[in-house]
Structures are given as structure tokens and as C-alpha cells.
Amino acid sequence: MHKYSFVRTACAVPKIKLADCRYNVEEMIDLAEKALAQGVEVLVFPELGITGYTCGDLFFQRELQKNALIALEQFLEWSAGKKILLVAGIPLVIAGSLYNCGVVLNSGKILGVIPKTFVPNNQEFYEKRWFASSKSLLQLEITLLGQTVPVGTDLLFQNNLIEDFVVAVEICEDLWAPIPPGSFHALAGATVILNLSASNDIVSKSDYRRELIRLQSGRCNAGYLYTSAGFGESTTDLVFGGHAIICERGVLISELPKYNLGNELLVADLDIESLVHDRQLLHSFSDSVDLIKDKTYRRVTFESLDCKVYDGDVNPFPFVPGDPNRRSERCEEIFNIQTMGLASRLRHIGNAPMVVGISGGLDSTMALLVCVNVCDRFDIPRAKIHAVTMPGFGTTDRTYDNAVALIKGLGVTFHEISIVAACTAHFKDIDHDIKVHDVTFENAQARERTQILMDLANKVGGIVIGTGDLSELALGWATYNGDHMSMYSVNASVPKTLIRYLVKWVADHTKETSIQIILYDVLDTPVSPELLPPDENGKIKQKTEEVVGPYELHDFFIYQMVRCAFGPEKIYFLATKAFAGVYENTVILKWLKKFYSRFFSQQFKRSCVPDGPKVGSVSFSPRGDWRMPSDAHATQWLKALEKIQE
Structure with missing residues (x-):
């Protein structure tokens, strides 16, 4: 449906086994195959999905780090020749520090690595025990699985068929910051923002999270895909419900029910043309570009198939709420x-x-x-x-x-x-x-x-x-x-x-x-x-x-x-x-x-x-x-x- 600027996106919530990287990546590949069969062009997985988010001090274990890379390589090999953008969560050692990263794969290539910027260290979260912030990263490129790969929070991924179909990545807590990195990404041209997350569930948190995502998609005039860790994470102190949400321009498009048993896909078609149109209308959007005047973004092209079928709901009465x-x-x-x-x-x-x-x-x-x-x-x-x-x-x-x-x-x-x-x-x-x-x-x-x-x-x-x-x-x-x-x-x-x-x-x-x-x-x-x-x-x-x-x-x-x-x-x-x-x-x-x-x-x-x-x-x-x-x-x-x- 590229003729009408529709793109098919999806959130994946795999069932995992903590620290079993081979098992986890096989589940991810299974979901990716299902997504590809449905014409999905962009697929995002939860934060640290290859290892699991709740590994604790095991993140420092060389064995876990090594097997995470082996699993990533397996996912990379599977992606060869497949025109789908995949974003997987993994812990990566870069210049002697450990980073919580999202790795972007496409057609057998690693297109980029995005480290998490805002690393929480309060209440039930103490990620700074293991992970450094992207702010401490000095390198622009790294060698990963034999490929020279751009790394940083200044990466945008532009579709080869639709110029305005531009994807950016942020990770969990980044969204909860006063000014999320996704806001800057949108000002730089991103029309779809992906969030790899591991947000636990406590009473009423999902309501706040849903509203946060919806409002962020509205402020950025963007599509926003959020997917969170789910079944298989440690329940020692926390429960992760596998919440997945897709919003567009401040509207909740689709949502995956919490407390699912994993191996779930949430698929939604986004309208890139409508996003760009609203940005043209709102001068407050263009007037905010000076916020990134000192920031240079790097663009990387990705390939996708043109899904020929549109499955989005079209409301015959756009002026009249259905509910x-x-x-x-x-x-x-x-x-x-x-x-x-x-x-x-x-x-x-x-x-x-x-x-x-x-x-x-x-x-x-x-x-x-x-x-x-x-x-x-x-x-x-x-x-x-x-x-x-x-x-x-x-x-x-x-x-x-x-x-x-x-x-x-x-x-x-x-x-x-x-x-x-x-x-x-x-x-x-x-x-x-x-x-x-x-x-x-x-x-x-x-x-x-x-x-x-x-x-x-x-x-x-x-x-x-x-x-x-x-x-x-x-x-x-x-x-x-x-x-x-x-x-x-x-x-x-x-x-x-x-x-x-x-x-x-x-x-x-x-x-x-x-x-x-x-x-x-x-x-x-x-x-x-x-x-x-x-x-x-x-x-x-x-x-x-x-x-x-x-x-x-x-x-x-x-x-x-x-x-x-x-x-x-x-x-x-x-x-x-x-x-x-x-x-x-x-x-x-x-x-x-x-x-x-x-x-x-x-x-x-x-x-x-x-x-x-x-x-x-x-x-x-x-x-x-x-x-x-x-x-x-x-x-x-x-x-x-x-x-x-x-």
C-alpha cells in the first residue's frame, strides 16, 4: 500500500527463558517469520529481549555476553534477503562499558546500534549497576559480527521506497524523560518511533503508560510502537505483562492485552502521509527544529516489501465516535x-x-x-x-x-x-x-x-x-x-x-x-x-x-x-x-x-x-x-x- 503511503508495522512479545539466548532468538525468529508472512515492514522486540531484562548481575557474565552475540548472529543470518526492519534488544560491550542497546537488522545487515540514554536507578529499577548511558559513548562506529556499524542516538532509518517513512529508536525509560529522545528524532524527520521496553506492571501503571505513549505520538505527530517484556521474565519482585501499544497522531490504534503468555504479534498499518500533513499544518513543529540545530543526525537506508493489502480500520463516520x-x-x-x-x-x-x-x-x-x-x-x-x-x-x-x-x-x-x-x-x-x-x-x-x-x-x-x-x-x-x-x-x-x-x-x-x-x-x-x-x-x-x-x-x-x-x-x-x-x-x-x-x-x-x-x-x-x-x-x-x- 505504498501507493497511498500506508506501511505495516508490528510489535512482538516473545515468550522467553531468562539467560537462554538461543531459545529466545528462536522464538523471535518464529515471530519474525509470522510478521513477514503478514507483510510487516517494521518489527520491534522488547528491551534486552535476547537475554531477558531481569538477568541482574548475570549481565556481567562473559558467557551471557558471548551467547547473546551468537544469538544475534543467528537472527542476522535469518534476516538475509528478507526485506523487513528488525529491532532487537541486547546488552553490548562497547569500549569497556556495558550498554543496553537496540540493534537494527535488515536484509542480513546490521544498520545501527542505539544505546539507551536514560538509565533508571530508582525504586525497583537499578540499571546503573550494569549499564552505562549513551551520554558516555564516544564512538560513532563499532565492529559488530564482522560489520562496521554506526552507533549512537543520532541514527534515523529511512525507507528506500517511501522518503518520509523514517524510523527512530528509543529504549524504555527514554520515553519517561521530561524531553524524550523521540521528540528530537521526530524533529529530525522520524515519522515512526520504536520503543523497546521492559516496564513492569503495578496497579494503574498501564493506564499512565498508555496515555504517555498516546500523548507522545500526538506531540511528535508520529506513529509510536511500544513493546514490553512479558512472560518468562523473573517474578522475584516484579511482574511484566507483555504490554504492546501502537499509536498514531495521538490516537490509540491497537493494543495487545496484558498478561498474555507470549509469542504475540500486534500489527497495525500506519498512514505516513497523514503524519507529514499534520506536521505541515503545525508551525509549532517546524518552529521547534532549533532545538536540534546543534545535533547532526545520520541516516541509514533500509529495504522493505510493499504490502499489497491494507488491513487498517476505516471509519465510515469520521465525525462520529463509534463508542x-x-x-x-x-x-x-x-x-x-x-x-x-x-x-x-x-x-x-x-x-x-x-x-x-x-x-x-x-x-x-x-x-x-x-x-x-x-x-x-x-x-x-x-x-x-x-x-x-x-x-x-x-x-x-x-x-x-x-x-x-x-x-x-x-x-x-x-x-x-x-x-x-x-x-x-x-x-x-x-x-x-x-x-x-x-x-x-x-x-x-x-x-x-x-x-x-x-x-x-x-x-x-x-x-x-x-x-x-x-x-x-x-x-x-x-x-x-x-x-x-x-x-x-x-x-x-x-x-x-x-x-x-x-x-x-x-x-x-x-x-x-x-x-x-x-x-x-x-x-x-x-x-x-x-x-x-x-x-x-x-x-x-x-x-x-x-x-x-x-x-x-x-x-x-x-x-x-x-x-x-x-x-x-x-x-x-x-x-x-x-x-x-x-x-x-x-x-x-x-x-x-x-x-x-x-x-x-x-x-x-x-x-x-x-x-x-x-x-x-x-x-x-x-x-x-x-x-x-x-x-x-x-x-x-x-x-x-x-x-x-x-
């Missing part, structure tokens, strides 16, 4: 952000009344719920909310009834103003045949509704609360100077797929049963602007997703393009994985073309959107997050999709 508890927390947080944003704006202008148009659909319902929450939180009478239902040519009984019931049920000021007469007169004024249901017919209704809201706001001395969402902004599915305009837009950075969960969250938590029933029915109503007359049964005829495509697809496209800056081919590939069995590939391609066409052609609408609170990592505010020329062309993006079709 119900996290989703509930996210909804609560977003609802509070919307509430505080609107409350702050109202306070700034003297707690003006709120005017909001209610259609009986999801977006306007969400906006009204935010307004009500502002009133309840800040002791503002709900009567200061002027909710307006404006039935037109396409209004159905279902949406009308829900709008009226919701407004009255929430106890806000109710207005019903039909737009039929005004639009009919307007069509006559501009000489438009009312029987021609074209864009003029549709947009005139949207603009009439906005005019009513704006004028009513002037009358009551209030502001119009916008209802449009992020997905509509991306697609330009809004009438220019119509429903796309307001004085404060509370849903502006909330995607359509998330709006649904927000409304459901409010419904689930409301104590008013009648309101709950209405909200659940709104959730079941098809998404529609209702600008065309209903069908013969009085049902909604104009269904948005039949025209522009499924919002779940478009929200996926939005996230991958705007948040990750992926190209069309990669987005298509990920979409086929995420929606396998839901949409045919041809359908995904069709709507991806529609997405690009609309996204580029509709920028002019995003360039002048009103203020609104940012709630997530994607926002189209022209003042903050998204700056794009309105006359940019989608030609290259569409050509890339044509290649897929061919």
Missing part, C-alpha cells in the same frame, strides 16, 4: 460549545431576541434546541426566542405539524407566516411561470423566508440564528443570500451525520416526553429543503440525498479531503473500504465526482458565511480555517477520478 459513551460525551461537548458561542454573542449585543426559522427538519430543530438551552442556562425567558414556521409550496403535513408542535411545546414565541402569497406575487413581478419548478422557483422561496426572518429580527430588535450545517456548506447546498445567510450560525461547523446524533442526544436526555416524541419523528424524516410540491400522497417529493448524494458519503469525503488533504485516488480507496457492502464502487465514484464538482464550484458561498462557533477539526470559516479562491478549478481532481474509472 456510544464517547459519542454521548462528544454530543454534550458540542452542544455546550454551540450554547456558549451563541450566549456570548447575545451578551455582547445586549441579550437581543433570537429569530429562527423552523422547518421541521434536523438542522432547524438543532438550532432551536441550542437557542432554548441558552435561555435555560442563562435565565433568559424562552419567549425571547421567535420561532417562525413558513409553509410554502413544498411543505408537507408531517414537517409542518412537527414544526408547530415543537415550537409550541418548547414554549417559545410562535409565528406562522406563509410564503405562498409573497412568492406568487414575486413570480409575477419577475415574469416567472409558477408552473416551472426550476432553480428560480426554488431559490425565490428560500430568499423570501430569509427576508421574513431578517425583517422580523429588525422588528423585534433581534438577530437571525442560522441553521445550515457544515455538509451543506461543503456542497453549496444552500441558496446564496437565502438560507445560507444569518447573523450567527450555530450549526456551521457541525456535519450532517453528526447533527442527527446531536438531536438524538438531546431527545434521549430531555425530561419532556412530548418533545422527545417530536424529536424522534424529526429524526425519521427524510432530509429535504421542501421547495418542490409534495407527491400525490402528500409525502416529501424532493429528497436531498437523491440529488446531491448520501450525506454519509459526503461527510466522509469532506473529512478525508479537508482534514487530511488526501488526493482523490486515496479517498476513493478508503471509501471503498469504509463502505464495503453498503455502496457499490461505481456509486462511490459517482458521488465523489459530484462532491469535487460542487466543492470547487460553490466556494463563493463559503467565502461570505456569517460567524458561528467552531466545534471540530474541520471548519469552513473564511476568517479562520478555510481559505480557497472561488475560481479554483477541479480539473486535476476530476482527471484523477477518470483514471480510476478507466
Whole structure:
């Protein structure tokens, strides 16, 4: 999957026998063979895995040191011709001192030796009894098993196929330092950091360790592989659970359960392109490079096979957490952000009344719920909310009834103003045949509704609360100077797929049963602007997703393009994985073309959107997050999709 910058990595937790180097390396080779069969390109083993971490004073025994080298040579011989980067832990004597090292092997070569920098000597750890720190190392090269090998903490290993696939190594306690060596490695260009560890388990330590690794991967915008010693280590005083964790950009990708019996692999595919993209976005990353201005790094090239299969999980709903508890927390947080944003704006202008148009659909319902929450939180009478239902040519009984019931049920000021007469007169004024249901017919209704809201706001001395969402902004599915305009837009950075969960969250938590029933029915109503007359049964005829495509697809496209800056081919590939069995590939391609066409052609609408609170990592505010020329062309993006079709 190098075409899309995906690389397959793995942590290995072998079952060991203390001081039995031959046994240990055979177990390591067995795991390496399994990893190679799965297309793994980088494999990291625990700290001092060849001997075992808890050998104590046996580390000084020449017999153990000699047999560790023999075992390393066996591993090296096995690696000949095998394009996988292997990192094994071993005690090495260098210039008369003993070092706790990670040795990097690839295709029969020793690419480098990395000694541990921070050697713990407190509480249950007393490594300084045996090992020196890398800070005492004066040599840049050593001879190891007949090869001249670079040694030091200034080594980076760069893949021969992907320029930005750069690996660095640190060892256990290095991660726990105030400024881990991995931070410097990342600034020097490492995108994947490996940690050989032997971290014992005590109550709650694994929680702290997990969070430490996750945050370090986030700070470094890197992939982070951590693997710890496990079954077979001495339990005289400590227990080692064989904990293995893989994180990427602050997200826990995969984790091996503790207290396994060894011989386990934890495999995960990392996205190098996304790591580099985030580094480009964060100037704090590039501004920190001066921290390594006096440090020179050496780069060594390694070979790997291109794994042709991608096994990573692709979330079809990137804006919506899959875990119900996290989703509930996210909804609560977003609802509070919307509430505080609107409350702050109202306070700034003297707690003006709120005017909001209610259609009986999801977006306007969400906006009204935010307004009500502002009133309840800040002791503002709900009567200061002027909710307006404006039935037109396409209004159905279902949406009308829900709008009226919701407004009255929430106890806000109710207005019903039909737009039929005004639009009919307007069509006559501009000489438009009312029987021609074209864009003029549709947009005139949207603009009439906005005019009513704006004028009513002037009358009551209030502001119009916008209802449009992020997905509509991306697609330009809004009438220019119509429903796309307001004085404060509370849903502006909330995607359509998330709006649904927000409304459901409010419904689930409301104590008013009648309101709950209405909200659940709104959730079941098809998404529609209702600008065309209903069908013969009085049902909604104009269904948005039949025209522009499924919002779940478009929200996926939005996230991958705007948040990750992926190209069309990669987005298509990920979409086929995420929606396998839901949409045919041809359908995904069709709507991806529609997405690009609309996204580029509709920028002019995003360039002048009103203020609104940012709630997530994607926002189209022209003042903050998204700056794009309105006359940019989608030609290259569409050509890339044509290649897929061919």
C-alpha cells in the first residue's frame, strides 16, 4: 500500500527463558517469520529481549555476553534477503562499558546500534549497576559480527521506497524523560518511533503508560510502537505483562492485552502521509527544529516489501465516535460549545431576541434546541426566542405539524407566516411561470423566508440564528443570500451525520416526553429543503440525498479531503473500504465526482458565511480555517477520478 503511503508495522512479545539466548532468538525468529508472512515492514522486540531484562548481575557474565552475540548472529543470518526492519534488544560491550542497546537488522545487515540514554536507578529499577548511558559513548562506529556499524542516538532509518517513512529508536525509560529522545528524532524527520521496553506492571501503571505513549505520538505527530517484556521474565519482585501499544497522531490504534503468555504479534498499518500533513499544518513543529540545530543526525537506508493489502480500520463516520459513551460525551461537548458561542454573542449585543426559522427538519430543530438551552442556562425567558414556521409550496403535513408542535411545546414565541402569497406575487413581478419548478422557483422561496426572518429580527430588535450545517456548506447546498445567510450560525461547523446524533442526544436526555416524541419523528424524516410540491400522497417529493448524494458519503469525503488533504485516488480507496457492502464502487465514484464538482464550484458561498462557533477539526470559516479562491478549478481532481474509472 505504498501507493497511498500506508506501511505495516508490528510489535512482538516473545515468550522467553531468562539467560537462554538461543531459545529466545528462536522464538523471535518464529515471530519474525509470522510478521513477514503478514507483510510487516517494521518489527520491534522488547528491551534486552535476547537475554531477558531481569538477568541482574548475570549481565556481567562473559558467557551471557558471548551467547547473546551468537544469538544475534543467528537472527542476522535469518534476516538475509528478507526485506523487513528488525529491532532487537541486547546488552553490548562497547569500549569497556556495558550498554543496553537496540540493534537494527535488515536484509542480513546490521544498520545501527542505539544505546539507551536514560538509565533508571530508582525504586525497583537499578540499571546503573550494569549499564552505562549513551551520554558516555564516544564512538560513532563499532565492529559488530564482522560489520562496521554506526552507533549512537543520532541514527534515523529511512525507507528506500517511501522518503518520509523514517524510523527512530528509543529504549524504555527514554520515553519517561521530561524531553524524550523521540521528540528530537521526530524533529529530525522520524515519522515512526520504536520503543523497546521492559516496564513492569503495578496497579494503574498501564493506564499512565498508555496515555504517555498516546500523548507522545500526538506531540511528535508520529506513529509510536511500544513493546514490553512479558512472560518468562523473573517474578522475584516484579511482574511484566507483555504490554504492546501502537499509536498514531495521538490516537490509540491497537493494543495487545496484558498478561498474555507470549509469542504475540500486534500489527497495525500506519498512514505516513497523514503524519507529514499534520506536521505541515503545525508551525509549532517546524518552529521547534532549533532545538536540534546543534545535533547532526545520520541516516541509514533500509529495504522493505510493499504490502499489497491494507488491513487498517476505516471509519465510515469520521465525525462520529463509534463508542456510544464517547459519542454521548462528544454530543454534550458540542452542544455546550454551540450554547456558549451563541450566549456570548447575545451578551455582547445586549441579550437581543433570537429569530429562527423552523422547518421541521434536523438542522432547524438543532438550532432551536441550542437557542432554548441558552435561555435555560442563562435565565433568559424562552419567549425571547421567535420561532417562525413558513409553509410554502413544498411543505408537507408531517414537517409542518412537527414544526408547530415543537415550537409550541418548547414554549417559545410562535409565528406562522406563509410564503405562498409573497412568492406568487414575486413570480409575477419577475415574469416567472409558477408552473416551472426550476432553480428560480426554488431559490425565490428560500430568499423570501430569509427576508421574513431578517425583517422580523429588525422588528423585534433581534438577530437571525442560522441553521445550515457544515455538509451543506461543503456542497453549496444552500441558496446564496437565502438560507445560507444569518447573523450567527450555530450549526456551521457541525456535519450532517453528526447533527442527527446531536438531536438524538438531546431527545434521549430531555425530561419532556412530548418533545422527545417530536424529536424522534424529526429524526425519521427524510432530509429535504421542501421547495418542490409534495407527491400525490402528500409525502416529501424532493429528497436531498437523491440529488446531491448520501450525506454519509459526503461527510466522509469532506473529512478525508479537508482534514487530511488526501488526493482523490486515496479517498476513493478508503471509501471503498469504509463502505464495503453498503455502496457499490461505481456509486462511490459517482458521488465523489459530484462532491469535487460542487466543492470547487460553490466556494463563493463559503467565502461570505456569517460567524458561528467552531466545534471540530474541520471548519469552513473564511476568517479562520478555510481559505480557497472561488475560481479554483477541479480539473486535476476530476482527471484523477477518470483514471480510476478507466
